[in-house]
Amino acid sequence: MKNIYFMPGMAANCDIFENIKLDDSKYNLHFIDWFEPEKDESLQKYSERIALQITLENPILIGVSFGGIIVQEIAKIISVxxxxxxxxxxxxSEFPVRIHWAKKWKLYRFFPTSYITLIENVTKKIVSSKKIHQRIDMYHKYLSxxxxxxxxxxxxSVISWENKNPVENVYHLHGTKDHIFPHKRIKNAEFLENGTHVMVLVNAKWINKKLLEILEK
Known part of the structure; x- marks a missing residue:
């Protein structure tokens, strides 16, 4: 049996993997949880602490979005x-230009993270669109x-990531309609036409198929 550890994206819980289905006679699935960073903690130190959740040897690591960055950092610490x-x-180099500008000018200091929940709650009260309500409800379920x-x-941590000593042979699945990391800057990946940043949820059939192909290599 091979052990697979899943790391969700920024602010997300492991429910985002609820549609991932793999042969349980071949693979044991494990899920990594975010925890609170310490004051001024580096991404490397945080990844070392996260890696303590991985208790089995030579695992397969799968990460979504920021979780993809984390699993690459973990792979520099343990054998995978x-x-x-x-x-x-x-x-x-695969970041969009706006992230490079945010790094240069340290714009992350001005992002209103403390207002995210407030904005969602106010929007839900004043906007009658059913689609908007459903989207906000989805955010509450998966981005907890x-x-x-x-x-x-x-x-x-995302904006400042430098990826010193990059991991080799990283398998990459990406959507051509990803609005966070536009596909035009992505190299050496397998693309899902019209796939978005949440394709792990809404295109799980394709993801499952591609994961199986990679796992059996």
């Missing part, structure tokens, strides 16, 4: 069989890690 990232980046300390740290 494979690293698979979904809707993520392998290197800062909402402390200001965590969000401030996460935004800064």
């Amino acid at each position: 069989e494979k690293v698979i990232i979904i809707s993520s980046v392998k290197d800062p 890690i909402r402390s200001v300390n965590y969000l401030d740290w996460a935004f800064k």
Whole structure:
């Protein structure tokens, strides 16, 4: 049996993997939870603490979005069989221009993380659109890690990521309609036409198929 550890995206809980189905006679699935970062904690130190949740040897790591960055950092700390990232980046060169500007000018300091929940609640009260309500309800279900300390740290960590000594042979699944990490800057990935940043949820059939192909290599 091979052990697979899943790391969700920024602010997300492991429910985002609820549609991932793999042969349970071949694979044991494990799910990594976010926890609160310490004051001024580096991404490397945080990844070392996260890695303590991985108790089995030579696992396969799968990460979504910011979780994809985290699993790459973990793979520099422990021995792993494979690293698979979904809707993520392998290197800062794959970031959109706006993130490079945010890093240069340290704009993460001004992101209103403390207002996210307030904005959602007010929007839900004043906007009657059923689609908007459903989207906000989805955010509440899957994006439940909402402390200001965590969000401030996460935004800064993504924007400041340098990926020194990058991991080799990272498998990458990405959507052509990803609005967070536009596909035009992504290299050496397998693309889902019209896939978005949340394709792990809404395109699970394709994800499951591609994961199986990668896992059996």
